[in-house]
Amino acid sequence: MMSYAVVRCHGLRTHLLPKEKILELVKSKNLQEFANKLFGTPYEKRIRNQKINLELFTRVFIDTFIERLLVVCKVTPSDCAEFLKNYFMKIELDWVISILIKKLKKEPISPAEIPVTKIIFIDLRELSSVKTFEDAINLLIKYKPYNKIKPEFIHKILEEQSILLLNRVLWSFYYRNLIQSITAIPKDSRKIIEKIIGMETDIANCIMALSTYLYKFPPEITRELIIPYSYRINLRTLEKIISERNKDVILKLLSPYEMVIRTLLEKGETLAYALAQKLIRGYLEKIRVKYSMKFAFIFYYLKMAEFEYKDLTTCSFGVYHHIPFEKLKDFLILID
């Protein structure tokens, strides 16, 4: 079953757009040209005969990515598929939080705003159709794996009706759930996937820990927002970073990610975040051949699909707002 899934991913990988195509797309003068260039790609069937606008592309790219993920999950052994879903739940979580915030603020949600009916675990249309915030929370905890959220947290969210608390509870649940599901991955791929997730968490934590240095944010809030999982930068180092004022010491303490941290300190976190994604992509490319017949390849394929979805979204926004290629290329993960 696993071998079949891996072979299937090798086949599906050929459907991903090559770098040259992304470069061609980013140089489009307007959305119509962008759409024309997408003809002949897997996106064609979703944009043909449709009214060309930015929303269409945003929806098409996420739809395609979710479809790719679900296709892979269907053919992957259930434990591993569960891990993949838990990992990519981060995309769903953004939508869930967004819907819950709108419910809390009693703002209407139009069906057009919802990208796909079922993202990974949740039927978003159903969640958005309930009347109140309480109903939405009660519906959310009926879905798997959200039913694992501790009831006391749910009570607190309902009692305080706080967006911040909601955000924190859901994200900490995401990481806890993800870390638990890593154990289901085959041992030969676990280390490598743990490394990638670890890199992502470490970089997010480093950026967060440097808020006091960069923006003079209160250290106590920064401390609370640190994700309690680490890989190469332990939590004690992060604690030191929060109160550190010396740039050289910061660079030394965060030396495993020196390039990203240097970019963060000199050019800001947007560019640093994009660079971190590029580094992860580079690392995935490196291990691709070695793990070509292992579960890690499935993860590699889905990460590439995710990068493609992100890059295409960036491209469509860039083309729509006429951002020059030179400015945009730094933010494209698949382009060096």
Place this chain on the structure above:
Amino acid sequence: MQLSGQSYLADGFLGKFRESLMHMRVLPTKGFLLEFKKRISIIETAYKLLEKKRDELVKHLKEAIEKLRRTRRSFLSLYRDLFFKFISIYGLIGKETITHATCITRGRLKLVVLPRTIMGVNVPLIRVKETPNYHELPIVVREIAVNLQKLLQLMLELLELEANIEYITYDLQRTNRIVNVLEKVLLPKMRQQLQKLSEMIEEIEIEEFIRTKIIRDKILKRRKQ
């Protein structure tokens, strides 16, 4: 005798001043001459003060324009940079993260507009009393939010500078008009009137002196007879 005014004199202060001068009864007496000289000296002092005020306002205006130019340049550069970043993060972190990040922001931006005086000109002074905090925003969005805050502060600075320039320019225009009228119309006219008055008094004095002499001669002649 009446002083004539110029038709182009402005209304308001200048108009009233012109009016008072036009309707002023000029008496050819020594007392009036002294009073008139005193009045000219007061007007000359006022003229000098207004001239100094004008120069000072010009200095402030130049400084404000230079500052406006600099602020506008940094505003545009930050705006451009931020716009590129903002567009690019839509792909990187997703539209929904950005949308719900706006709901996580705590507090509101509160401003106070205080009055400030520059050489007697009232100009607004905008002060940020309270800013929203972005401490709990997701990474990447925070950078945009913090920079947007900077952009907003630059916008407020631009607003303050533009208002200052407008008020200073208006006052400068008014002061300049007064200075010009004083320098080119009123003071020369008054000096001319002063000279005429002096000459007139001198003539009257000579006339009086001659009359006194003639009377004295007549009295002496009568005494001799």
